[in-house]
Amino acid sequence: MMAASELYTKYARVWIPDVEEVWKSAELTKDYRQGDGVLQLQLEDGKELEYKLDPKTNNLPHLRNPDILVGENDLTALSYLHEPAVLHNLKVRFIDSKLIYTYCGIVLVAINPYETLPIYGTDIIYAYSGQNMGDMDPHIFAVAEEAYKQMARDERNQSIIVSGESGAGKTVSAKYAMRYFATVSGSASEANVEEKVLASNPIMESIGNAKTTRNDNSSRFGKYIEIGFDKKYRIIGANMRTYLLEKSRVVFQADEERNYHIFYQLCASAHLPEFKALKLGKANDFHYTKQGRNPVIDGVDDAKEMSTTRNAFTLLGVNESYQLGLFQILASILHLGNVEVNDRDSDSSIIPPNNGHLSVFCELMGVTYQDMSHWLCHKKLKTATETYIKPIPKLQAINARDALAKHIYAKLFNWIVDHVNKALHSTVKQHSFIGVLDIYGFETFEINSFEQFCINYANEKLQQQFNMHVFKLEQEEYMKEQIPWTLIDFYDNQPCINLIEAKMGILDLLDEECKMPKGSDDSWAQKLYNTHLKTCALFEKPRMSNKAFIIQHFADKVEYQCDGFLEKNKDTVNEEQIHVLKASKFDLLVELFRDEEKATSPTGAAPATGGRTRLSVKPDKNKAGQASKEHKKTVGLQFRNSLQLLMETLNATTPHYVRCIKPNDHKYAFTFDPKRAVQQLRACGVLETIRISAAGFPSRWTYQEFFSRYRVLMKQKDVLTDRKMTCKNVLEKLVQDPDKYQFGKTKIFFRPGQVAYLEKLRADKLRAACIRIQKTIRCWLARKKYLRMKHAATTIQRYVRGYQARCLAKFLRRTRAAIIIQKYQRMYVQRTCYKRKQAAALAMQCILRAYMARQLYKALLREHKAIIIQKMVRGWLARQWFKRSLKAIVYLQCCIRRMRAKRELKKLKIEARSVEHFKKLNIGMENKIMQLQRRIDDQNKENRVLSERLNSLEVSHAAESERQRVELTRLRGAEEDAKNNANKVTSLLEELERLRKDLQNTQKEKKAIEDWARTYQDEMEQMISELKEQNHLLKNEKNDLNRLIQEQSQQWTEKMQRALKEETQQLENDLNEERSRYQNLLTEHLRLEEKYDDLKEEITLAVNVPKPGHRRTDSTHSSNESECTYNSEFAESEEGSRGGEDVPKAILDMSLFLKLQKRVSELEQEKQSLQNELDRREEQFQRARARDDEEHKKARSAELEYESLKRQELESENKKLKHDLNEMRQSLRGSAEAGSAAPGSPAYTVLLDQLNASNEELEVRKEEVLILRSQLVSQKEAMQHKDEKETMTEPLPYIEDVQKLTDAKEISQAYMGLKETSRLLESQLQAQRRSHENEVEVLRGELQSVKEENNRQQQLLAQNLQLPPEARIEASLQHEITRLTNENLDLMEQLEKQDKTVRKLKKQLKVFAKKINDLEGGQMDVSPGQTADEPVHPVNIPRREKDFQGMLEYKKEDELKLVKNLILELKPRGVAVNLIPGLPAYILFMCLRHADYINDDQKVRSLLTSVINSIKKILKKRGDDFETVSFWLSNTCRFLHCLKQYSGDEQFMKHNTTKQNDHCLSNFDLAEYRQVLSDLAIQIYQQLIKCMENILQPMIVSGMLEHETIQGVSGVKPTGLRKRTSSIADEGTYTLDSIIRQLNSFHSIMCQHGTDPELIKQVVKQQFYIIGAVTLNNLLLRKDMCSWSKGMQIRYNVSQLEEWLRDKNLMTCGAKETLEPLIQAAQLLQVKKKTDEDAEAICSMCNSLSTAQIVKVLNLYTPVNAFEERVSVLFIRTIQTRLRDRKESPQLLMDTKLIYPVTFPFNPSSLALETIQIPSSLNVGFLTRV
Secondary structure, eight states: OOOHHHHSOTTOEEEEEETTTEEEEEEESSOOOTTOOEEEEEETTSOEEEEEOOTTTOOOOEEOOOGGGTTOSBGGGOSSOSHHHHHHHHHIIIIISOOOEEEETTEEEEEOOSSOOSOOSHHHHHHHTTOOTTTSOOOHHHHHHHHHHHHHHHOOOEEEEEEEOTTSSHHHHHHHHHHHHHHHHOBSSTTOHHHHHHHHHHHHHHHHEEOOSSOTTEEOSEEEEEEEEOTTOOEEEEEEEEEOOOGGGGTOOOTTOOSBHHHHHHHHTTTSGGGGGGTOOOGGGSHHHHTTSOOOOTTOOHHHHHHHHHHHHHHTTOOHHHHHHHHHHHHHHHHHHTOOOEEEETTEEEOOTTOHHHHHHHHHHTOOHHHHHHHHSEEEEEOSSOEEEEEOOHHHHHHHHHHHHHHHHHHHHHHHHHHHHHHHOOSSOOOEEEEEEEOOOOOOOSSBOHHHHHHHHHHHHHHHHHHHHHHHHHHHHHHHTTOOOOOOOOOOOHHHHHHHHSTTSHHHHHHHHHHSTTOOHHHHHHHHHHHHTTTOTTEEOOTTOSSEEEEEOSSOEEEEEOTTHHHHHHOOOOHHHHHHHHTOSOHHHHHHTTTSTTOSSOOSOOOOSSOSOOOOOOOOGGGGGGHHHHTTOOHHHHHHHHHHHHHHHHHTSEEEEEEEEOOOSSOOTTOOOHHHHHHHHHHHTHHHHHHHHHHSOOEEEEHHHHHHHSGGGSOGGGOOSOHHHHHHHHHHHHOOOGGGEEEOSSEEEEOTTHHHHHHHHHHHHHHHHHHHHHHHHHHHHHHHHHHHHHHHHHHHHHHHHHHHHHHHHHHHHHHHHHHHHHHHHHHHHHHHHHHHHHHHHHHHHHHHHHHHHHHHHHHHHHHHHHHHHHHHHHHHHHHHHHHHHHHHHHHHHHHHHHHHHHHHHHHHHHHHTSHHHHHHHHHHHHHHHHHHHHHHHHHHHHHHHHHHHHHHHHHHHHHHHHHHHHHHHHHHHHHHHHHHHHHHHHHHHHHHHHHHHHHHHHHHHHHHHHHHHHHHHHHHHHHHHHHHHHHHHHHHHHHHHHHHHHHHHHHHHHHHHHHHHHHHHHHHHHHHHHHHHHHHHHHHHHHHHHHHHHHHHHHHHHHOOOBTTBOOOHHHHHHHHHOTTOOOHHHHHHHHHTHHHHHHHHHHHHHHHHHHHHHHHHHHHHHHHHHHHHHHHHHHHHHHHHHHHHHHHHHHHHHHHHHHHHHHHHHHHHHHHHHHHHHHHHHHHHHHHHSSSSTTOHHHHHHHHHHHHHHHHHHHHHHHHHHHHHHHHHHHHTOSSOOHIIIIISHHHHHHHHHHOOSHHHHHHHHHHHHHHHHHHHHHHHHHHHHHHHHHHHHHHHHHHHHHHHHHHHHHHHHHHHSOHHHHHHHHHHHHHHHHHHHHHHHHHOHHHHHHHHHHHHHHHHHHHHHHHHHTTTSOOOOTTOOOSSOOOOOOOOOOGGGOOSOEEOOGGGHHHHHIIIIITOOHHHHHHHSOTTHHHHHHHHHHHHHHHTTOHHHHHHHHHHHHHHHHHHHHHSTTOHHHHHHHHHHHHHHHHHHHHTSOOGGGSTTOOHHHHHTSOOSOOOHHHHHHHHHHHHHHHHHHHHHHHHHHHHHHHIIIIISOSSTTTSOOOOOOGGGGOTTOOOOOOOOHHHHHHHHHHHHHHHHHTTOOHHHHHHHHHHHHHHHHHHHHHHHHTOGGGOSHHHHHHHHHHHHHHHHHHHHTTOGGGSHHHHTHHHHHHHHHHHSOOSSHHHHHHHHHHOSSSOHHHHHHHHHHOOOSSTTSOOOOHHHHHHHHHHTTTOOOOOOOSOOTTOOOOOOOOOOOOOOOGGGOOOOGGGOOTTOEEO
16 A cells, blocks of 8 residues: 555545444544554544544555545446445435446446436437447446347347345336337337337236335346347347245235235226126235235226236237136135134144135136045145045144145246247247346345245355456456456355355255154254354354354345244145146146146245245246156255256356345435445445455556546656657656556556545646646736736826826916906906995985985975864864853853843833933933934935845846746755655665675675685695696506507517417428428338338249349339329339239238238328318417407407596596586676675686686596597507507697697697597508508418418328329329319410410420421321320421420330439439539430420320339439439439429419420429429438438547547546446547538538538538437436536537538528537536526526436536536526426437428529530430430
8 A cells, every 4th residue: 555644644534434324524634644543533514533543453444535536427437446435426426416327347236216217218218229338327228238239249148137125126127128128129020029028027017026115016036038139139039037936925924015916906906897707805805915904005006007917918919818817816816815724623624614715716716615625624645555634733724725825826927927938939040138137136134034045045146156257357357458467355255155055055954854754944953053063154153042043145144044944945735736726627727737747846835834935936948857856856956956057047148237226215215325225235246346346456547548637747758659658657756656556558557546646646736736827827917917007007197197287277277367357357246336336325315315205295294284284173173262262251241241231220220210210211212213213224225225136136036036936846856856865865775784784794705705715725726736636647647558558559569470470480380390290201101112122022032933034123113002193004014014923922912012001091091180180270270369369359348448437437527527616616706796806806816717727627638538539449440450659659749739729729620630630540550450461361371372282282192192093094184174274264364374375385386287297197196185005206307506495305215224324323423523413303304394295194104203213213222322312312302393493383483584484394284293202302301311310420429529629628537447348349539520521521512413502401400400419418428528628628519510500601501509409508517506696597598408408417517627516406406496387398318310391492493404415424315305
């Protein structure tokens, strides 16, 4: 070993033992030094641990492999080969990658996933077919392919040995291997042998499998199936040998287990009429089926399984009566188990009379009740002289009953196996075979008995054979590589085998003890102890038992209990019971026991007293002659002989090993139990294989692989041209110990751990290089960043300084300008301020002076008024004072005068009484009289004056009185009026008073109204705002409706366009699918035709009756029979001439002909069903479209109804608001009339204005709603297809204009304009609808034409397949008449065609006139439509060169020569290089034109028939030559285009010149032949694709995946043994350049042959599809290819292919799209795969990959270098969660057999026929130009 200190360093990872996980990973936290007794470790969970080393051995723990090696396909690729490495690698692959298969050298380890996986489909089978075993991921199909390939290559029989525990999946693995052989090889006859081989599985499972505690479908027997092959390695038959049938399960089952499936299937089908006679019931009613107490298996329908079993019996040739007989015997076994035995006494027993179950048993078996009941309770003893009949006790009777049941079942089992072998037997001689062995694995239970002993003995033998084979392979490898051979010490289990089978071995002693009269298990155990306990180390005795022994097997120690060994080894049965059965009336039962005496082994069993299982061994037919002697052989001896025979068979074959592992005991899906896995790995020999490999040189590299991988460890001077010397020199420097490696011829061999050491050196070197690169790059990046920052800083400084300078200059300029501006500004401000102040002062002065003047005026006015008031007041006061004073004075005077008068009166009274008084009184009187006299005089004067005046006054008074009288009269009238007015005044006063009160009330009401008005105004303002908002909302809603209508219009337009596009695409897909089916039918038809031809040739060779001068062309006959669209009289006459020759052939071919006819009718039925399906889909499409239209109309009508309701609601609300406003207006007007101040109130005016404005606004909105309604109505009419801009955007300006109008007239005019606009829009929409309907009608017409074309093709095909030859001419003529009638009707409508027809008829008339003249009237007239017995040759008229009509004339007898020279013997290369493309097609068509010109129907048909048959013949002869196939594909298409171009149909004459139109066919419609030629072209195209695929297939994987186009990107990882198996053939290495060169070759050949460009595009698309599909399929099945670097390689290779497409101008052919899955897979390998964002990106990116493919790539993703990371399981689950809603096919692989349907677009030729020159090299000089 390498120094431990170099490997066990810090951070090194090791494996340490663990109780739960078996092995646990840990990491060293401290370097190990020699002599340390403890390792410092840290577990993965972070726990620190001190691991103590064993002081005796001082063995260090196992080192862990680098992560890059974990998860490898082959365990031998691991550098450290030990148990924990194997266990961990299997666990990682099984749990993380969901991979159940792993190679371990030559062994395939298969772990049962307990889940159905999609990896066994037919596509997977074909993907593994033909592949080397190491190239693909491990799979059972890879092992089967390896066996099949080695059988064919080495001509040596093969065997596949499948072993494992019960429930590990052995039976399923064997079943898949047989399915692979059946699928890949096929059968050599029509008997469907491969189906019969597969059909044997359900039969053997029903009678040999049962439910156990470990497996629901456990095989309770071993079987070896030999699948026979003929010399062509096709399955011809099979043969089955069975071993170790567990018969005891028939009579005993443990808890939770079941009997064999067939019994439960019978019970589940007991209700069927045919099973009524068996008198069965439920499984719980029978003792033999209810002991396990669990008769039901979850998810299994026993009745359905019974149906499957019966169908399998039928397929294998077991008729219904035999099947019922088998079920009758099985039912009798169940009834036998229910027979009760009672004790008669201690030594005897009895069966009660009339036992129901025994009666049914005897009835079913056809035996007598008395005999069977008697011999069930008695036995016969024979001595030398006498025979005794002895009763037996109850226990022995029950055991005898069970033994009989087991014996019957064993015989039935063997009979079924024999009949299966007979059904699978073939009369053809077997050339080789592949055997599949499905047998028990190593078993150990708590109680192990004779059965486990035999099973483990067989496994010891198989393990020895396995070890020797592994050792042999290792030795061969070493010798082949010429390296020194040293004996590898491996475990040899020969001592254990000797202990069992040698003389005086365990089996020998057991047989000897069985011969002893009083032999017992105890005595046999003592013999074992005495013989082997001290002499054999592998034999031990348990401490606590004397009835058991221990054997050290290769897998484990097993303790066997001796109880029952002798009885099970004897395996006896009561012979008298057998005699009773032989005397049965039941024929099948008698047949079962007919060969009882010839048996090579006992088929019964001894009574069982508690053993778990019983065994039987199948008879050996090869030793039937020794029946009497071998009848006495024991089970152990016969099992040893059978095992020896098996080993001889296996040793004579090349073995392939499949080891099945059971991951857990609970049947949980993808759950790994390390303990159980390790037990099975130890038991099945996988670890022994690892140990043998590890003992030598397990790691093996080719020199190129080593150089590519470890080139980084070499210096440039170490690299030499010789890779071997380079590797030697480097290894001597890297690994000092020369014993650690050896140099072979082609490989380097390494000891264990050396690859890990080299990987460590490589990783360290890469890490150091990475660090250096990182350092350099970081330095470069930092310096680059620094320089960039420095340059940026300098630049910034420059710009900043410049900016600052500019800013300074700008500042200075601005400062100077600012000063100037300030100067003027300040001047302006001061001036403005002065003026403003001056104006303000003047204004103030003016105002002040005016104010003062007004104040002065007011003061003067007040003073003046005050003076006046004072004057008046003072005057009034003075007058009042004067009056008061005067009054007071007068009153005072009166008082004083009264007082004085009273005094005077008193005095006068006194004086009167005296004289003096009188005297005095008289004195005064005199004076008074004198005064009075004067006064009288004065008054007289005044009277006179007054009288005068009175007279004058009287005069004036008379006048005045008259006037006064008039006035009085007037006044009296006025008085009356005044009186009346007085009354009025009263009433007026009252009215005034009332009015005052009303005024007060009105004022109060006014105030209330004003309050209400203010409140209402607020409410109205709020309402107006709400109305405005509502109006705004209505506007928005209207806009939204407009926008919604626009969007809906756009959406519906897009939807309709999308629907139309989808339907168009669907129709195209359907059409392509129909084309594909039709072309597949043509392929099948061609295959049947070729098979028919081959069979006819074989029959011809077998009959061997050739006649000289008569040579038959079978392909021609076959073609004539198959191509029913053409049949010439020439061919019929030829067949008639050869009728005598074909009579025996026809008799021999009649059955085959009937088969072919039946096949053709089936194909026709399938075709008709396809047509019906197409019609049905089209009807469904029409109904779905109508339904969508109705739903759309309903949805739109519902929307319109909703909008209508909404508009009605708005209108009603507007009416209500208008009504409220009118009422308010009236109330306001009434209030205004009542109050004087109300009408002029500003509030009322403003309110009324607002209300009027609101009303107008509402009217405008109403108009808008009406406009919108009209738009919606028009929208509804043109709903599906309308122009958004014209429909929705044009009314908006009008609406805006309406909103601006206030006058009613303008509104009316605007409304009329909108109506006109609506009408205009409606007319536009109707025009658009009409145009859309026209487009739809055009599309429907196109679809109808396509449908009619399809129907026509199908009708033609149906006619071709159904019409007899006699009816073809009549049908053709009828079709011709119909076509000409329609053509004449068209010609009557078109003047131009009439002229052409007239000219054509004139030319024909001239020709016929010349012919008539040449015939001179003596010959019989031949009309254009008449056919003579002999062809009429027209006279060749000499013409000038310019008069050539582009026709070639030939004689009828030259037709075969024409076909031979122009088709059969023509070399395509010379024609393609030297002559114009398609020249043979032009020549043939020119010949055909002449036959049409002379109206020779027979010649036309004969020529076309010969041409088609000759093309088929040359393709059959040289169909593998791409150049030939391409040449005739091009010429067939050109010939087809010529038939179309010159057919006279208008659609094909558009691109013709006038001259070419004159050359059109004139007499025959060859449309049916065009269809035949189209079918022929399809067949040639498919042949071309197959030929191309055969050439490309070997190149694709090597060129696209394996070859490193970019050198040094992909690192070569260590590979296992499988990469270097002998199956690898050195075929050379293909590169991408090889593929591109081949594509160039294909393209140049097709271009040289003049292939149509569209056809070349289709071929290239198919080529690229094959490249992409094959590459992707291999990528999905190769874990070593799923890496980041390989993704880069693939993308580079794809880019090169795309570049090739660009160079050839083929980017539009769809080839690039076929590579999209491969491109996305390569991108998937390269993208990040960590976060949810990455998952989302992957899901959106990989839309061409299925979910299964994405998950598969992620599971297979493998890092090539230590710097890459694996994809986590959580990320893969995230991807699955995101993609679970995808609806896609679950198929994993792409269909590489898919061929796109081909079309042949019409490609007219511009070449004039009359200008074509025929070279002499074609040897067609017998042709004459016309």
